[in-house]
Amino acid sequence: MRIASLAVAALGLAVALGLAVALAPAVTRAEPIAEISAAIGVPLSLDAHKIKLGGALKSPEAWMAYKKRFIAEQGRVIDTANDHVSHSEGQGYAMLLAVAANDRATFDRLWGWTRANLMVRNDELVAWRFDPQHRPAVGDMNNASDGDLLIAWALAEAAEYWDDLPLRMAARRIAVELSRKVVLFKTKMGALLLPAVAGFNASDRSDGPVVNLSYYVFPALARLDSVAPEVDWAGLTQTGLDLLEASRPTPQTLPADWIALEGWRARPAEGFAPEFAYNAVRIPLYLAWAGVGERAHYAPFLAWAQRAKEAPPIVDVASGKDVGQFGGGGIASIAALVSCVVDGGKLPADFAAPRANEDYYPATLHLLALLAAQMRYSSCLAN
Amino acid sequence: MSRQLRALLLTACAATSSAAPSALHAEGAARQSIVVASAAAGATSEREKPDDLALRYYASLDQRARVRAEFSRLRRLYPNFEPPADLYGPRRGDVDEAGLWELFAADKLDELHEIIRARRKDMPGWRPSADLMRKLEQKEQRNKIFAFWREGRWLDIASFARDSRFFAANADVESQWTIAEAFARTGQISEAIDVYKSIFASNEDKHIRLATMQKAMAALHMGDVEALLVEARKSSKEPEDEFAPVAIDITRARIVAVLRDERKDEISPQELQRFESFAKLTREPQQLGLVAWLQYKRRDFRAALESFKAAIEHGGDAMIAHGLAHTLRALDLRREAEEVAYAWRAPLVNNGILFLDLLERDLTQETPPYLEPARLARYAAVTIESASGEGAQGLGWYAYNSCQFDVARFWFERAVAWFPKEATVYGYVLTLKRLRQDKEALELINRYDGLFPKLVELLFPDDYYHPPFPCDSRIAAKAHGPAVKMAGYVVPGPAGPALAAERDRLRVEADKKEATTPDAAKVAAQAQQRERVLKAVRGKFPIAVAAENPLRFQPLAQARSAAGSPAPVGLRAEPQPGKAPLVARRVPGVGPMPSERYGFLLSPSWNAVDLATWPPASEQVAPVGTQWANQEADPAWIGQQKADAGAKLTAGAAEHVATAMAPRTRYGAAPPPPNLAAVLSLPTSKQSQTR
Known part of the structure; x- marks a missing residue:
């Protein structure tokens, strides 16, 4: 893969230089650097330094509205578009938002519910799906690695912000277990984060291992060393970035939600739609939130974001054609954030005030995008 | 790809730039305004020296357009002509730069820029020396790097x-x-x-x-x-x-x-x-x-x-x-x-x-060893202060196995709130049954129907013989020392030696019983038992129960300080629950339910899988290539204990370790029911998830 992309790079170089020479007038010859810089864009200079999450959310009204719509009294986060089920991921998101909003009482409710209802596995990981309409409510013994990461991260941030030993202990237990059970640290492609303990490895699927790049929660990976410093979280970040490049045939191709790595060649995984959809749309959010990635990493997301600002499309990654639209305007907030972070685009007026009628998923992503902007891109919010 | 691309581009550009006249690098601004053909122009004789006086004059006045015109003229005459390196630089007799260098040395760069700006305004055509400008630029770039470094x-x-x-x-x-x-x-x-x-x-x-x-x-x-x-x-x-x-x-x-x-x-x-x-x-x-x-x-x-x-x-x-x-x-x-x-x-x-984790192994032994009251007390304190589900279930089992059921209930309640894995909820239900809290026990069994076979097995017993529980015999009263009530929690009393002796006695009797029971009698007993079981579960299983686990406990310190702490503000109500279903659905990762042998069928799982998972998730090895699977664990992980200590144990002790698990019968110890042979060939790879 690397060799192939090098060849593409060399080709691109030849084209770029050829273009510069051919178009240059005889006397006033243009500087090739300027020409090429314009072609690839100036390097992106994002701010990746570590920022504490505690107290970082500066929109109390948005948090109040979010709680009122999605967090039940007992601490369960309700997926309003999906039969009122809950996910480990949703619990993690809300726990993060609660720390960021400095709302200890709600945080305790969320964590109390999460451990009492989802920690039914016989390890330290979290069952990913809960549907109170069914018997039993836990629908799957499998975990979801992003849910575990989000919860561990939220616990670690809460432990630090509120100086709380029990939370630190819980964060460490989940983080260490995750690193031991779902990370393949030494593969040819680096440190692979399997989406779950069961079902995604080479021994489970003919096209395995399968990864989901939106499970590489970059801002979590940047912070978990506070509870589990022995784990190579930076290696996971690097692999996430590398996979982002390796998984696309051209620099402008969007990544699919689920990517098969059989034979260490990346392609859309079997049995899943080969689409840039509800999973992968979080990748640019996580990149920006952590302040990692270079212009090339963002290029396809930026193009996507600028193509249809109001209603970003779901894209078939093979054909590049739009195959649908994301439900909920909250997804557009990710597009807006990416445009601003990478290209200085102006944020829409409603970016700082999420709509009240959104469903759980877009509303959550919107609030997270706002939090990311408040933590790292105050210039975006200034205009 | 971008990294290599950029590196290649930069290399190429560097090559191109270095071929350009070096003078242009001496002054950054000049690079943009003067366009010079590269050295590719070919060799030219050096016989005639071009007269660059006019060029210098225009440069001294900073008249860039004229500089360009003069340069073009000279270039036509002398194709190899290159502008002098000091074209924009100072010459003898220029304004003294000493003051500027002082500012430079004192790191007053903003002031320096200001003075340069002012002086250029006052004296058109004046420019600081190339040396100063280059060093200034370098210093500023250096400052920038270290500013980044600090952050x-x-x-x-x-x-x-x-x-x-x-x-x-x-x-x-x-x-x-x-x-x-x-x-x-x-x-x-x-x-x-x-x-x-x-x-x-x-x-x-x-x-x-x-x-x-x-x-x-x-x-x-x-x-x-x-x-x-x-x-x-x-x-x-x-x-x-x-x-x-x-x-x-x-x-x-x-x-x-x-x-x-x-x-x-x-x-x-x-x-x-x-x-x-x-x-x-x-x-x-x-x-x-x-x-x-x-x-x-x-x-x-x-x-x-x-x-x-x-x-x-x-x-x-x-x-x-x-x-x-x-x-x-x-x-x-x-x-x-x-x-x-x-x-x-x-x-x-x-x-x-x-x-x-260290003491958990001792605490969860089937026949709990004697532990000094002080050790139990500090373990209980750490557990309650850190809200540890692992510690709480250890204390729960210790109390249960030493016949202290009230104490066991205290700890199992917390363990189920903090980490409700199957073995822990099982211990809690056993305790509730001992305390004759049958309603609560049934609620739990029904809540976890489809998820925790061990619980359901309490209503639908397997066909294996289980020796009696020592706490049922007369020694129960002598099985433990006194429990100690603390502010906010209770410490189990130490287990006594009578327990182990009683357990051994019961084992010997059990072996005798097993050996003397004829097979035909067993088969007949089974048929009778089936009827008995079905009759016994009537009205108890399946029954409608709340789906959520309602148990919550704060860590002790927080519970104390937060006695009057505010409840969260502005949360929503749970949506109105529909009618609680009575048929369990399959849960991927869970083995067959004991009730299935009695005709209680399950509905397909959320992803339409109809069969149980075997071995269940709890008995599966983590994915190949993970630390967990490779046993290349962080040495600081407690699970290493088997690898480290196991090798040194005597055969007798090893057996002790193998059986020192709670609950008594583990998954994998007994084969799956014979009528579920089809289940065995089920691949587990169906467990996928989508949004």
Whole structure:
């Protein structure tokens, strides 16, 4: 893969230089650097330094509205578009938002519910799906690695912000277990984060291992060393970035939600739609939130974001054609954030005030995008 | 791809630029306004010297358009003509720059810019010397790099260095170290190595070379440093090994590489010996600790014990204590390990976790051993202060197995709130049944129908003989010492010796009974039992129950301080629940339900899988390639205990370990029911998930 992309790079170089020479007038010859810089864009200079999450959310009204719509009294986060089920991921998101909003009482409710209802596995990981309409409510013994990461991260941030030993202990237990059970640290492609303990490895699927790049929660990976410093979280970040490049045939191709790595060649995984959809749309959010990635990493997301600002499309990654639209305007907030972070685009007026009628998923992503902007891109919010 | 692309582009550009007249580089601004053909113009004779007087005149007045016109004219006459290097520079008689240099030296760069601006306004055509401008630019670039450095903005430093190759190549060595570190930290290893190589290539100062090697060791993987060492030694002017003064550092980095599994080659015994002597001499806890961790990794636990002890004696920190505790555990000195972990629990959460996990094994033994009341008390305190589900279930089992059911209930309630895995909820239900809380027990069994077969098995017993529970016999009253009530929690009384004796007696009787029961009688009994079971569960299973686990407990400190703490504000109500379903659905990762043998069928799982998972998720090995599967675990993980201690146990003791599990019968101990043969061939790969 690397060799192939090098060849593409060399080709691109030849084209770029050829273009510069051919178009240059005889006397006033243009500087090739300027020409090429314009072609690839100036390097992106994002701010990746570590920022504490505690107290970082500066929109109390948005948090109040979010709680009122999605967090039940007992601490369960309700997926309003999906039969009122809950996910480990949703619990993690809300726990993060609660720390960021400095709302200890709600945080305790969320964590109390999460451990009492989802920690039914016989390890330290979290069952990913809960549907109170069914018997039993836990629908799957499998975990979801992003849910575990989000919860561990939220616990670690809460432990630090509120100086709380029990939370630190819980964060460490989940983080260490995750690193031991779902990370393949030494593969040819680096440190692979399997989406779950069961079902995604080479021994489970003919096209395995399968990864989901939106499970590489970059801002979590940047912070978990506070509870589990022995784990190579930076290696996971690097692999996430590398996979982002390796998984696309051209620099402008969007990544699919689920990517098969059989034979260490990346392609859309079997049995899943080969689409840039509800999973992968979080990748640019996580990149920006952590302040990692270079212009090339963002290029396809930026193009996507600028193509249809109001209603970003779901894209078939093979054909590049739009195959649908994301439900909920909250997804557009990710597009807006990416445009601003990478290209200085102006944020829409409603970016700082999420709509009240959104469903759980877009509303959550919107609030997270706002939090990311408040933590790292105050210039975006200034205009 | 972008990285290589950009590197290639920059290389190409650098080549192009360097072919351009050097004078243009002397003054940044000129580059944009004067366009000069490259050196490709071909050889021209130097016979005639062009008259550049006019060019200089226009330049002195800063009349760029005229400079360009004059330059073009000269170029036509002399195709090889290049503008003089000092075209815009100062000449003799210019305004004295001393004041400017003073500002430069005093780092008053804003002021300097201001004065330059003002002076240029006053004196059209005046420009500061190229030397000053170049140094000013370099200083500003340097400042920028160190400003990024102060904020830990490594990516920014790396991209800055890539974009300003000229600066990067000519910067002072301190800047170059920073740039190299930034490349290393952002994964651009070959770029980092190149910077270090260029420092070695261009510096003969032995102090700089030594320091560079130390910097490289701090930034790079040792594998890369080894290559750099070979390279640097080539350019060495010293007769001796110039890196001898950092030999200890090199060994240290090699040890770290071994500890991180980054190095396969052994470190030579002589080299290690030198490092050990050095560590003992310095008495620095971190050096001694490194030796200790290496010995631990090599499973030389005796040596590791001595080294960790020495490190602690010389002021080692909580991480050193963590290593000491693990070494003691590996040597089966568990009691000592427990003390160390307990003493160091506050500064490092790892130790608190280790403390809880160390004693858990003793607490959950089927026949609980005697534990000193003080040890039980402090274990209970740590558990309740840290809201540990692991600790709470340990205390729950200890109390249950020593016939202290009220105490068991206290701890199981908390364990189920904090970490409701199957064995824990099972213990809780057993306890509730002992306390005749049948309604609560049934609620739990029904809540976890489809998820926890062990619970359902309480209503639908398997066909295996289970020996009686010692607490049912007369010894129950003598099974334990008194429990101790504390503020906010209760400590189980220590288990007494009567328990073990009673357990042995019951075992012997059970064996006799098993051997003397004829087979035909068993079969007849089974048929009768089936009827009996079905009759017994009527009205108890399935019944409608709440889907959620309502148990919540705060950690003790928080519970105390938050007695009047506010409840969360502004949460929503749960949606109105529909009618609670009575038919369980399949849960991927869960084995067959004991009720299935009695005709209670399950509906398909959320992803339409109809069959049970076997072996269940709890018995499956983690994915191949993970640490868990490879047993290459972080040595600080408690699960290593089997690997470490198991080898040393006698056969009798090993059996003890194998059976020292709660609950009594584990998954995998009994084969799945015979009528579920089809289940066995079920691949588990169907467990996928989508949004």
